[in-house]
Amino acid sequence: MATTSRPQSSAGLPQPALPRLDGALQRQLPSYFFIFASVIVALLILCLMFEHMGYPAGQIAMALLLLPIGLYCLIGLAAYCSAPLDFFAAGRSVTGVFAALGASVGLLGGCGIVALSGAFFFLGFDALPYLIGTCLGLLIATVLLIPYVRKDGAYTLAGFLGRRFESRMLRVQAAIGLSLPALLLLIAELKLGGFIAARTLGLPPMAAVAALAGAATITVIAGGARSLTWASVAQGLVALFALLVPITIVAVMTTTLPAPQLSYGRLADDITVLEQVARFANRTAQPMMLTLPGSTPETIVKPFFQPFGSMGRVGFALLMLTVAFGVAALPLLAMRATSSVSVRESRRMSIWTMLFCGLILVTLPAIAAFARFVVLTDLPGATADQLPAWLTRLTALDLARFDAQAGALATGSVRYARDGVLLLLPIAGNLPASFVTLAALGALSAILAAIGTQILTLASMWSEDVLFAWGEPGAHPTLHVNATRLFCLLTAIMGSWLAVTVQADPLTLFNWALAIGASTAFPLLVMSVWWKRINHWGAMAGMAAGNLTALLHIILTLAGTLPPIFGLNGTLSAALGVPIGALVAFIVSLATPQPQKRVVDLVRDIRVPGGETVYDRDLRLVKRGAST
Amino acid sequence: MQLQILTDAPKHGLESDGLARSPMVRALHAADAFGGQGRSFRQAEGRAMAGLDGLKRKPYWRETKSLMLLSLLMPAIGIVTLPFWIERLAPFTLFGFPLGFFLAGNGVVIAVLLIAAWFSAKQDEIDRWHGAHEDDR
16 A cells, blocks of 8 residues: 555646666676676686696786776776766665675775774684674664664765754764764774785885775765665675685684584684693783774784683673664764665665674684684794794784794794784685685775775765755755765875874774764764654754763873773773763753754654655755746 | 545645755745655554554554664663673583673674564564555565
8 A cells, every 4th residue: 555645647746756766777786796706706716726827926916806996996987877866875776685785894894804803813702892782783773773864865874963953053063073983984994905905915005005095986986875885795795705715615624614603613622722721811801991902913812712801891891882882873874774775675774784794793703713723723833943834924924923032932922913814814724825815805895895985975974964064955966976076085085194194003993983973973863763852952962062072081091191981991982972972962952942843743754664755855845946 | 535635635744844954945845735654654643543443553653662672672681781691601512612602702693683683574564554664666
């Protein structure tokens, strides 16, 4: 039964322009991506063959890395479009499992795959808050936010807030407040990309960062969200393939079982025994403690399966919540939601996204466990003259360092780079060099997807919500799109400049981005859908309070002027920012007049899936008004 | 039938012009007789509130809210308190894993996925029951 009584042609009113669904394209997509996947597999096999025949390794690595990246750029360019609805919301035509795969890889990115696998390698159990937090965050977003953001249909998260509260000031404020976390994420991704590309392609880090930013810009600049959606599907396929293949091979070689996500339990006893041999002491952490591995190479000290060794229980819980709220408030989720074909589909797609994120995240501890197993097995007994082959390869790539003075190598004398663990696994498993390149390709694909996502998020927020905040909806469509393209370029240039100049650890930047994003937007977003009484005064005050609390907490703990409040690490500033933001929004809303009826009606409209997407109706009305 | 739509829709159009960005758009909204949700949803809602269906039916939003609470509270409580009970499971093993590690590492993902799938199916059901779903395209 149709729920929308649309204008009847007999009543002399024009039919609303329904968002276009590229039906034929949608049906063909699986076969296109199947072809793409076959190309990648064929490329890998070719590279393996050439490697076996003794071709120079550098050229093979170059081919295996550059061809897929070139294909991403081509897909991005082929999805060229110039209508704002296509550019900002992919024509509201996205559906299906493939797009969710792209979304999940763009969401996790290098931080969630490369840095996190390293965190698992060093921390074992204590890196689980990221896994749990991401899943919980996606569940929260699916239930609380995504369908409603989709029904409103604003192109950006800041635009959603501005429309929801009918306040342009809030829109600008949200755009500025949310661009800091997005910028931090962009810098973190570029840094990680520089790290991986510098080690596999032999480029200087600066050139690697610039090349990655350039490739990501080419991918998104032609078709905005449309390009991003389809290019990141390809990137997601490669990232998933490259993540799963080396670990599965190593798992089969070690335990004779596939499905490493379930089979590394078999190694639990061995790893524990090896750790006892290496004299790893069980560590105890204060309840609020939180120690994460940094970007400088470190030795392994914590037993893998021991819980709460480097992280206290309270710190563990708070980190889970920070990640959950931060993920739920990510502007990129809003962008993905608005580009899906319907409210129902947006809900289903975010569940698919959850599935792929879960699959990737569950694989990471498996990678870490197998890497640790190989490392712990081979090291004792080796001497500095007789290094295991993999250690030589690792040190050549500057992914591990050891003290050469000591005669015999002990587990404690080798330090590993956190962000190199994805490459460490195929190297330590003695797989052919092409598998190492494949792992790097997967990491770079995820990083490119994330860079593209962040560039587009930032550019569309700056053009739509800051530059054109005072414009009428639907006015000057070409100008809006071209301004966003210009902002994409500027963002890429600024991001790569910052990534080269700023000295910071990507994982810390990732944490800060989540904490600031959660404090700025999460309470507000939830209240904007689920509490009709909130008005724009409350929203602005709550956002400012949350944002400032998180920022101040991070800056003051960094500068060391503030004794940590309750021992809170700067990483956990959302533990202060989210409640304070929510409280301020609540109190200020109640202290100021009720929202206007118009605004409350909008909330009622957003809450019901049926009917025309609210933003599209706006545009339709403006168009009709202009033509009469 | 046509007449009926015309008579009750304008009022609704006036009510839900909440998105007006400017006086101009606001005026356009007021003039748009057919914007907003469909009539069937409003009618169903009215019937539900008046208890005319002879069924004990909650209004749409109240039902959505209870589903939201159901699907978020349980996992949220279980997950937030996880660090405080997970160690008690250390003596047990599953697939070789210490049970606590397996639950926190793999079990949570599976549980969250199941809950999300259940939520989505349930929400679709609520939407359809109240006539609040979208057109099938």
